[in-house]
Amino acid sequence: MFFHYNTYNCIRSYLCLWSRSISKTSRIIPKPNLSASAYQPQFVEKHVYQEWERNGLFTPENFSDKPSFSMVLPPPNVTGKLHLGHALAGTVQDVIVRRKRATGHNVLWLPGTDHAGIATQGVVEKYLKSRHNLTRHGLGRDKFNKEVWKWKEKHGNTICQQLRTMGYSLDWGREMFTMDRKHINAVNLAFIRLFQKGLIYRQKALVNWCNTLQSTVSDIEVDNVEITGPTELRLPGYNEPVKFGQLYDFAYRICDSMEEVVVSTTMPETMLGDVAVAVHPDDSRYKHLRKKRVIHPFNGNTLPIIFDDFVDMKFGTGAVKITPAHSKIDYEVAKEHKLELHQVIDEQGNIINSKEYNGLKKYHCREEIVKRLDGLGLLKKVTPHSMSLPICNRTNDVIEYLPKEQWFLNCSSLNKKAIEVVEKGELKIQPEKFVKNWMNWCKDDRDWCVSRQLWWGQEIPGYKCTYGSNTTWVAANDEHEAKDISAKFLDIEADKIQVEKDTDVLDTWFSSAIYPFSSLGWPDKYSLDYDKFYPLNLMATGHDILGLWVHRMVILGLELTDNLPFKNVLLHGIICDNKGSKMSKSKGNVIDPIDVINGISLDELKKKTEKMYADGILSKSELVKSLEYHKSNFSNTKGIPECGVDALRFTLLSQDIKSHFVNFDVNMCHSNKLFCNKIWQSVKYTHLQFAKLKELPKKRTILENDLTFFDAWILSRLAYMIDIVNTAMGNHDFHLATKALRTFIYNEFCDVYLETTKPGFEHKDKKIGYAHAHTLSTILNASLRCLNPFMIYLTYDLIPRIPQFEESIIYNFNDYDEKYFKYPQSDEFSKWRNINLEIQVDQFLSTIFLIRQLKGYYNISNKLRPTVYINTTNNVLKADINKYSDIVKNLTKCDNIQFGEVTNKNVVSGQLDKDTKLYVELLGKDLNVAMREAKAKLMKKVNKLEDYLAKLEQKMSSPNYVNLSEFTRMIDRENEKSKREELMQLKRLVVDDVLPDDKGKDDNMKLS
Known part of the structure; x- marks a missing residue:
């Protein structure tokens, strides 16, 4: 308690420097002058966060009577650097928690970093190779992991400092790292309990395998790249590019017959592992082949012809090869038809289990097989073909599907609970459009592979226990416990059992799935944090990891804590550039938020990008695209102008974060810096x-x-x-x-x-x-x-x-808590709302804006101060303008205001509404020339707007319009609204005054 009150008093003492001390001799509380001539973010933002953190402004009170509100920051990768995606996610959460504090809540927002097994191991491997020409295999596992820890200690805090720069009000005193002993113990316990319940098991099954990583990878590490035709790609381990985007048709001969069945495939090398040929049961071309078999041309084995309605009769010849050891679809078909698995590609991407091709790289083998099939007269044709190629986004290697013995989590019963909590409204997902995605994910009953063949990560508490020829796998805290558990299964004394610990590590997503409760002290249910702040009030994250992370937090939270880890989910979009294109290194359109905050010249931006290429962060093509993007987007401003943190935060949340995509425009951000200056100047x-x-x-x-x-x-x-x-x-x-x-x-x-x-x-x-x-x-x-x-x-x-x-006649801002500024509530100010007055003032202001608009269109200088004539039947408006004529003159820079009919012919006019028409004296101009110039200018702009709207309407009414992206349709709607408003404003400038020498002419230029 001493720390709590000491911190509070420190804050209080500090805020006294800012206090609104009441002067007994004056009604007005004196304030220091604002010395700077303009808002300068680098001075306003300097050192403030350190003071906040030092004074404990973000630390919740365990014994507070205030209502609690808790969130955890989705832990960024420990080796990562701040990008605009982090900035968007963090700003969304920070705005929520800051408002909660300002409305009287006791808030915990917990920070942490993720060990990020694949990403971190990859970064350190690149570093060791480039600096010391070492590989992890050359070092050995123990020494390599020591190097990773060194890297983490040196570089791991970078992103945390950048999160501080963004001003995120996280309680750093509770910061957590997913390789901390506390979290590892929680992960081990979770694994063991799930194993004991029979939900985690070990089995041989098909997994995503990356040859370069030498590990299984999750679906989020796999990008399905669309290939539209013959395309050459450079792959790790190959000196020459490999061609994809082709469909190969080759024949299998029917046993005891001269007949052939032609199959179509994009991967002819896997025919070495074919175990069957499949056709659709309704395909009349193949009905006579029931119970027939085909002969494999290379090994002479006979393969069954199976009938299954998964086959697309329109694809290729309508007959497909079945290779269950290397295709996820074929794997499921094989299970149903009880077909064996014949693996012909190993973990290095080389051919195995085929005498003449063993040891060949799979794509070299492809060339040999195609040649041999052609020589046997079995290759029928090779045609261009569109396909989806699974690429590991960590290594750019093609993903291989391999049968491997792995640890799996059975999700069937867990998914039913996850569906039920949403259907009952116990778990609310916002926006609701993502509920459908949730249901689709939960209804896909594939079990979750939770093991990875990495060296950096949380070791699986799994043990292989052997006695003689009998083996069993158990989950335990150590070898001694493993022996005791396995002794019951093997029916032998524990000390006679040989124990071998699994060398695999857990999928990072498994570790982060228990993060919401492990970070608060679970499994210790008597932890103050766990007792007060669990379940969390809200989980905010990107919609792209709804299934991979949010779903898994829910199923493990329900299973391990008997409670939802949170009852509300807020999903935000993916960050895009100002044209709506997703930011990625491959497109070159990635913008560093630190560059937006501090500003960076085009020359420095180029040097920075070239250094990223030299450090291996960018490829040659990514470098070229980045430099092109910088040149096309930042040349006019000679780089990225300094915007500051506040302008960046405000800009990020100026877009609808619930959309699929959230676009970011540097120019808008700079405009918001000018908005900051406007506020500064108003004070x-x-x-x-x-x-x-x-x-x-x-x-x-x-x-x-x-x-x-x-x-x-x-x-x-x-x-x-x-x-x-x-x-x-x-x-x-x-x-x-x-x-x-x-x-x-x-x-x-x-x-x-x-x-x-x-x-x-x-x-x-x-x-x-x-x-x-x-x-x-x-x-x-x-x-x-x-x-x-x-x-x-x-x-x-x-x-x-x-x-x-000291005493305000309107509202006294007496803060309930000196640490935070009390947030204004609607009911506190509702008595000041006067809609009739607003309508009245709106008429008044519209008059001023129209006068300004007319002056602008006719280039009437403010120095000339013309007379304004108002012809109106609106007596209220007339009275207001008479009463506040000095304000009208000040805001319009006009000299005189007259009501009634206009005698001065040297005027231009505009229609305010059916009751009111305005005239502005045209001084210092030739009336004939000015009118003609204005008419031409006005008509050109009106015609351009009308043409634009006509084309936009045609586009939006097209039957195919619904197929466009949500972002494109949103931009179109916003453009239509803004252009219609602009057109309406222009049409108020009614240029219908007929000049003496213009009678009968230019009628086509009049606007109504």
Whole structure:
């Protein structure tokens, strides 16, 4: 408890430096000046995170009465570096937990890193080879793993420091690594318990095998690359490229007959392992071949012809070879028809069990087999063919399917529970469209291969126990326990049993599947963290690992803890570039978030990319594509401009994260940096205006009725924004929250309201200035608190600097907890909402915007200050403009406003609505020339917009439109909406004034 209170007092002492100490002699609390002329992220963000961490701002209280909220960060690879995918995922989670703290929750957000067996082993192998010309086999397992630990200690904290840079409010005091002894013990216990329940077993079955890694790999490490025709690929272990994308037709001869059956295959080398030929039972071409057999041309064995409806009668000849030892489909067919497995490719990718071809690499053997089949007259044809080629994304080697003895987890009963919790609503998946994916994954009852043939990882607690010719496998904590357990099965004394520990390691996904509860202290159910924070409240992660990770956390959580590990799942999209293309090294469009934060010149970007190529991170083709991408996207800005952390976070969540894809645009990010500057300047402006105010007479006070027309309006808009933001945040619709915040702060508060206060602060009636001051203080406090979870550094710096009154006539921001800024709630501000007033002000502002638009189209300089004429039957609008004419003049840079009929012929006009038409005096221009130029400019833009919308409508009404990606359709919808709004705005500029010498001419240029 001493640490808890000591930390709290440290925080409190620190925040006293920022405190809003109340002056007894002044109503206004004095604040330090904002010395910088503009927002500079490198200064605002510097050293702040270290202070937060040092003062324990992210540490939850075990004995707090506040409602608990807990999440774990999906652990990134220990050897990884921050990429935009991490930045998106982390920002989503950080925004959630920061808002939870600000609404009074006791929050645990737990960090950790994953040992990432395949990735880490690969990185260290490359390092040893390039620096010391050593291989892991040359070192031996023990020495190699020591090198991996050295690498981890030296480089493993890189990504954690980068997560700190992003400002993620993780409790680093609870940080976990999946090779920590605590986690390894939990993993071992999970394995043993599942084995004891009969759910984990050892069996020979077909697995994904990577020859280069010399290990099985999970489905997520396999990319199914589409080959559209003959394509040459360079593969590890081959000096010459290997050709794919061809279909080979060759014949099997029927026993005791001159007849042949022609089969089609893309892998002729596997015919050495054929055990049958299959045709469809309804295929009339082959019905007479029931109970017939074919002769293998190389070994003389006879193979059965089987009938199975899995065969596609339209594929090739309608007859296919069955090679169960090297095809997942054939493996399932063989089990059903009780066919043997004949393995002809080994773990190195060489041919075995075939006398004349043994030792040949499989693709060299392919060439020999095709030649021999041709020589025997059995090769019928070779044709181009589209195919899907399984490629290991770690090594770029072609995946081989091999029968191997492995450890498996039986998922049948576990999947039923996983389906049931979703159907009953106990587990909620957001967005709901992914429930279908969940059900499909759960209904696929394939067992999960949990073993890997790696050296780096968590060793399987499995032991091979032998006595004489009898062998059994058991799961145990050590050899002694293994002997005791196996003695019961072998019916022999334990000390007579020979024990050999399995050298395989567990699939990393198995380790991370128990992470939500092992990280909180499981299996110790009396752990304070486990008791208070398990189950987690939410799991947020990418939709691409719904099956590989989320599903597995659920099934093991239910089985091992009798509880769901979390009851809510939020799935976000995959990060893409500004054109909607998934970011990948192969496309060259990967953007480093650190470069976005700090900025980087085009020359430095080139040097950095070339170094990645020199270090073996990028291939030659990836280097070329990266440099091309940088040149085409960043040449205009001469690199990536400095944006800062806050702008990056805000930009990432400005897109709908629930979409399949989330696109990122550096230009938008830089625009959000300018938004940060707008906020900075608004606080600076508020300081300047507060400095002008003097003490009110003692007998007079500011009341709510003293608020001006625009004070009341901006407070109404604030209430609306707070309601939108709270609803959006509750639904995890962050793009709606960021849009509402930017619209309110940038467009309504900064661009409009601040301008309306300038005359008020200069007015002789000081109450107007004080009313503005109260409003400014409230607006900034409330809006920046809403913005705080997104823009953490800027708001942390500015909120304490906002001038404030001891007693506000609008709202007092007394924080419930000095560590966090209280988050504004909708009901606290709802009384300020006035929809009728908003409609009234909207008319007023629309008048101003149309005047600005007309001035812009006709290039009327602000220095000339023209007269504005308003012809309207809207008496409310007329009264407002008369009352606030100084504001209209200030915002439009016009000199005079007149109502009624227009006598001045030297004007341009625009239609506000059916009741109101505006005219702006055309000064300093030749009317004839200006009108013609404007008409041509306007018509060109209108015609262009109408053509664009017509083509877009045609595209969207096409029958094939539904086949386009969700991202493309989303962009089209957004474009249609924005272009229609733009067209509507242009059509308000009604250029229908007929010039004296233009009567009867140019009627086609009039707009209605």
